[in-house]
Amino acid sequence: MGAPKKYPEELKERATRLAIEARRNPGSRTGAIKRIAEQLGIHPEALRTWVRQAGIDGGDRPGTTTDEAKRIAELEREYRELCCANEILNTALAFSQ
Known part of the structure; x- marks a missing residue:
């Protein structure tokens, strides 16, 4: 925020x-x-x-226009969420083996 x-x-x-x-x-x-x-x-x-x-x-x-800056911020936020999800999945995979 x-x-x-x-x-x-x-x-x-x-x-x-x-x-x-x-x-x-x-x-x-x-x-x-x-x-x-x-x-x-x-x-x-x-x-x-x-x-x-x-x-x-x-x-x-x-x-960088205002609209482009907003889109970049959205993509960065999505990237962080995907990295976190990927880390959780890799940890779960390593734990299950």
């Missing part, structure tokens, strides 16, 4: 959208993330991370 969310999802989406729009405008691009983060009471690095991930998810930047 992951850590509790510090910021509501609605705030995260709104802040990300505002930052992306502000960075598109050359007049408000400089310091947009810091300014918007301060206005909304968010840590600037959190907003910067959200904007970066939105770029990856949108295909504008290289990296």
Whole structure:
């Protein structure tokens, strides 16, 4: 189970959208993330991370998308479960011989 969310999802989406729009405008691009983060009471690095991930998810930047990261986590969890089951079966086989 992951850590509790510090910021509501609605705030995260709104802040990300505002930052992306502000960075598109050359007049408000400089310091947009810091300014918007301060206005909304968010840590600037959190907003910067959200904007970066939105770029990856949108295909504008290289990296692992949110959906891919979730799938990788599922596969890793399944792998651990299968390794555990395999170890139990090997122990049972060795015990029965």
